[in-house]
Amino acid sequence: GAVVSQHPSWVICKSGTSVKIECRSLDFQATTMFWYRQFPKQSLMLMATSNEGSKATYEQGVEKDKFLINHASLTLSTLTVTSAHPEDSSFYICSAREDRGKGYTFGSGTRLTVV
Amino acid sequence: GENVEQHPSTLSVQEGDSAVIKCTYSDSASNYFPWYKQELGKRPQLIIDIRSNVGEKKDQRIAVTLNKTAKHFSLHITETQPEDSAVYFCAARHPNTGNQFYFGTGTSLTVIP
Numbered sequence: 001g002a003v004v005s006q007h008p009s010w011v012i013c014k015s016g017t018s019v020k021i022e023c024r025s026l027d028f029q030a031t032t033m034f035w036y037r038q039f040p041k042q043s044l045m046l047m048a049t050s051n052e053g054s055k056a057t058y059e060q061g062v063e064k065d066k067f068l069i070n071h072a073s074l075t076l077s078t079l080t081v082t083s084a085h086p087e088d089s090s091f092y093i094c095s096a097r098e099d100r101g102k103g104y105t106f107g108s109g110t111r112l113t114v115v
Numbered sequence: 116g117e118n119v120e121q122h123p124s125t126l127s128v129q130e131g132d133s134a135v136i137k138c139t140y141s142d143s144a145s146n147y148f149p150w151y152k153q154e155l156g157k158r159p160q161l162i163i164d165i166r167s168n169v170g171e172k173k174d175q176r177i178a179v180t181l182n183k184t185a186k187h188f189s190l191h192i193t194e195t196q197p198e199d200s201a202v203y204f205c206a207a208r209h210p211n212t213g214n215q216f217y218f219g220t221g222t223s224l225t226v227i228p
Contacts, residue, residue: 034215041223042221043218043220046216107158111156
């Protein structure tokens with residue numbers, strides 16, 4: 001089945017630095033990828049919708065200048081957390097769907113800890 | 116936009132008993148309702164889904180029912196096993212919002228051996 005590879009699986013960074021998270025669709029083309037954020041014991045909150053070759057659509061309350069999304073190809077979308085702060089510590093996860101595929105496939109997630 | 120509510124937030128059942136998780140949605144235009152199982156620290160996994168033109172779907176011990184009139188759908192797990200313990204999320208997809216998913220708040224299911 002469709003697989004979405006997400007890296008890194010975990011990262012610890014210092015406050016003020018930037019972190020890039022990659023999601024890559026394997027063996028299928030993902031024209032759209034979704035980026036979610038999940039706090040401990042809470043649900044998945046949609047941050048933005050990433051479309052190949054165009055600007056991402058951000059959900060209300062998500063700072064687009066802080067969470068930079070790039071979807072440069074049909075198989076790769078990246079989320080960059082800029083000038084990270086401790087409150088950005090969270091579990092970030094992407095998802096995509098293979099055309100005519102069943103459901104959405106999630107990446108393995110990235111646990112970000114900002115110290 | 117769509118609003119999905121999920122109940123209960125926690126559920127404990129004895130091994131072998133059934134578990135039922137319920138979700139409601141607000142927008143009647145939503146047309147696809149998947150259920151995800153998420154084990155601690157892992158990605159959500161799709162376990163079953165249902166489309167708005169179907170009232171019920173079953174896959175072995177798991178079933179989902181949909182009541183479009185009442186705008187609610189439920190997950191039923193029969194003959195529960197300890198490995199069913201996880202957090203379960205329901206979701207609704209609205210066709211007019213770029214196929215985004217709106218997730219419920221999750222149900223932490225514990226199956227007691």
